[in-house]
Amino acid sequence: MQMPGKGLERRFQRLRAVVSTWQFRYNQLPDQVVSRFDESDLDSIAKLLVEKRELERLIRDLNEFIRRWEDVPSGLDSRAAIRSGVGGDED
Amino acid sequence: MLQQSAWTFRYSLEGFLKRLLQGSETGRTESELVQEVLSGYAAGDEKSLESIPARVRAALNAAHGAFVKTEEERHVLRASIADELNDLSYRFLQEKGSPQKHGAILRHLQDATRRGRGELMSRVDLDRDPRFARLENGEWLLTEWELVNDAVAALMTEFGQRRADRTDLLGLLAEEETLQGKTLIFYPELDPRFAASGETVDCLLVEPEAAAAVGMPVEPIIEPETIETHTLDKPTERKEDSQMSETMMMDMVITEEKMENVSTDQLVTTVLAQLASASTTLTERNQEIPNEVLNLFNLEDLQGIEKLMNQRKRLAELAEDLQAVIAKWSAADRAE
Numbered sequence: 001m002q003m004p005g006k007g008l009e010r011r012f013q014r015l016r017a018v019v020s021t022w023q024f025r026y027n028q029l030p031d032q033v034v035s036r037f038d039e040s041d042l043d044s045i046a047k048l049l050v051e052k053r054e055l056e057r058l059i060r061d062l063n064e065f066i067r068r069w070e071d072v073p074s075g076l077d078s079r080a081a082i083r084s085g086v087g088g089d090e091d
Numbered sequence: 092m093l094q095q096s097a098w099t100f101r102y103s104l105e106g107f108l109k110r111l112l113q114g115s116e117t118g119r120t121e122s123e124l125v126q127e128v129l130s131g132y133a134a135g136d137e138k139s140l141e142s143i144p145a146r147v148r149a150a151l152n153a154a155h156g157a158f159v160k161t162e163e164e165r166h167v168l169r170a171s172i173a174d175e176l177n178d179l180s181y182r183f184l185q186e187k188g189s190p191q192k193h194g195a196i197l198r199h200l201q202d203a204t205r206r207g208r209g210e211l212m213s214r215v216d217l218d219r220d221p222r223f224a225r226l227e228n229g230e231w232l233l234t235e236w237e238l239v240n241d242a243v244a245a246l247m248t249e250f251g252q253r254r255a256d257r258t259d260l261l262g263l264l265a266e267e268e269t270l271q272g273k274t275l276i277f278y279p280e281l282d283p284r285f286a287a288s289g290e291t292v293d294c295l296l297v298e299p300e301a302a303a304a305v306g307m308p309v310e311p312i313i314e315p316e317t318i319e320t321h322t323l324d325k326p327t328e329r330k331e332d333s334q335m336s337e338t339m340m341m342d343m344v345i346t347e348e349k350m351e352n353v354s355t356d357q358l359v360t361t362v363l364a365q366l367a368s369a370s371t372t373l374t375e376r377n378q379e380i381p382n383e384v385l386n387l388f389n390l391e392d393l394q395g396i397e398k399l400m401n402q403r404k405r406l407a408e409l410a411e412d413l414q415a416v417i418a419k420w421s422a423a424d425r426a427e
Contacts, residue, residue, distance in 0.1 A: 020228070023283060030288035033388045034381045040400050046393055053391075056295065059283050 026055045106224030118167035157221045168221035190230035237273040247294035373410040
C-alpha cells in the first residue's frame with residue numbers, strides 16, 4: 001500500500017522537474033536569439049521575447065506554488081512525524 | 092519583474108545548517124539554530140514557518156545525518172568522513188569549482204574507481220559528510236564555498252545594473268571584507284534571478300526600464316579608468332546613434348594633424364594603414380554584435396534589434412568594400 005505522503009511528494013518532484021525544464025529552456029534563449037539574429041529573422045526574435053516573458057512568469061508562479069504548499073504537511077504526515085520525532089523534511 | 096522573495100536560490104535545509112555550524116567548535120543549541128533558520132533561510136516564506144522547528148529537529152537528529160549532539164545539548168558537525176569515495180568527490184568538486192549534480196559526481200567516481208553505479212549509489216553518502224552541502228535543486232557543492240548569488244543579486248540591484256561580466260562581479264565581491272580569502276562561487280545557471288550567456292550575466296531583478304532610467308543598462312560596475320575597455324558592451328551609447336564622443340573627435344583632429352606632417356611619398360601608405368585599422372575596428376565591432384543583441388533582447392527592445400540588423404548589414408558591406416580597396420591599393424603600392 002502506498003503511504004499517503006509519497007504520492008504528494010512525487011507530484012512535487014514532477015513539478016520541480018517541470019520548473020527545471022522551463023529554466024533550461026529559458027537559459028537556451030540567448031543562443032536562439034543570436035541564431036535568429038544571424039538569419040535576420042525578427043519575427044522569431046519577437047516570438048522568443050514573448051516566450052521569455054511567459055517563462056519568467058511560469059517559473060516564478062510554479063516555484064511560488066511549490067514553496068507555498070510543499071512544506072505544509074498533511075494531517076497523517078505531521079502526526080506521524082511528531083510521534084516519531086522525524087519531520088517531513090527530506091533535506 | 093521577478094521578485095527575489097519568490098525566487099530564492101538556496102541551500103537545502105540540511106545544507107544551510109551545515110553552513111551555520113561549519114568551523115564552530117562549541118556548536119549551537121536547537122533553538123538557536125531554529126531562530127537562524129527562521130531569519131536567514133525561511134524568511135518571507137510564511138507558509139513554511141510553522142514547520143521549521145520540526146524540520147530542523149528532524150535534520151539535526153537524523154540517524155545518518157551530518158550532525159552530532161554534545162553533552163551540553165548543543166549541535167556540532169560530525170568529523171569529516173575518512174572515505175575514499177567522499178575524498179574523490181571532494182576533489183572532483185574542487186576541480187570543477189561549481190555545484191554538480193549527484194549523477195555527475197557518480198559518473199566521475201565510476202570513471203575514477205571502475206566500480207559499478209549501483210555500488211557507488213549505495214556507498215556514497217554526501218549527506219552525512221559535513222564537507223558537502225546540497226542546494227534545493229539537488230546539486231552539491233562544498234560547504235566551505237561561499238555561494239554569492241544573493242550578494243551578486245543585491246549588488247546588481249543596488250547599482251540598477253542589468254548586465255555584467257562574471258569576472259568583474261566576482262572581483263568586486265572579493266574585495267569585500269567579509270568575503271576576503273574565501274572561495275567565492277557564483278552560479279547563475281538555474282538561478283531564475285539570472286540569465287547567463289558565457290561570461291555575461293543578466294540580473295532579471297533589475298527592470299530594464301530602471302536600468303535605462305539611471306542611464307546604465309549594461310554599463311559594467313567598474314572603476315572609471317577601466318571603462319574604456321568595456322565600451323563595446325554599451326549598445327545604447329553607440330557612437331553611431333549619438334553624437335560623436337569627445338575622445339573620437341580628438342582622435343580625428345590628431346589624425347589630421349599627423350597627416351599634414353606625413354611626406355607625400357608616404358601619404359598613400361599611411362592612408363592605407365589607417366583604412367586597415369578602420370577595417371579591423373569594423374570587424375571587431377561586428378564580433379561584438381551578438382552581445383549587443385542580447386542586451387537589447389533583455390531590454391525587450393525589438394526596434395533596437397531591427398535597427399541593429401540593418402546596421403550590421405551596412406557594417407559588413409562597408410568592411411567588405413574597405414578590404415577590397417585596401418587589397419587593391421596595397422598591391423599597387425607594392426608594385427611601385
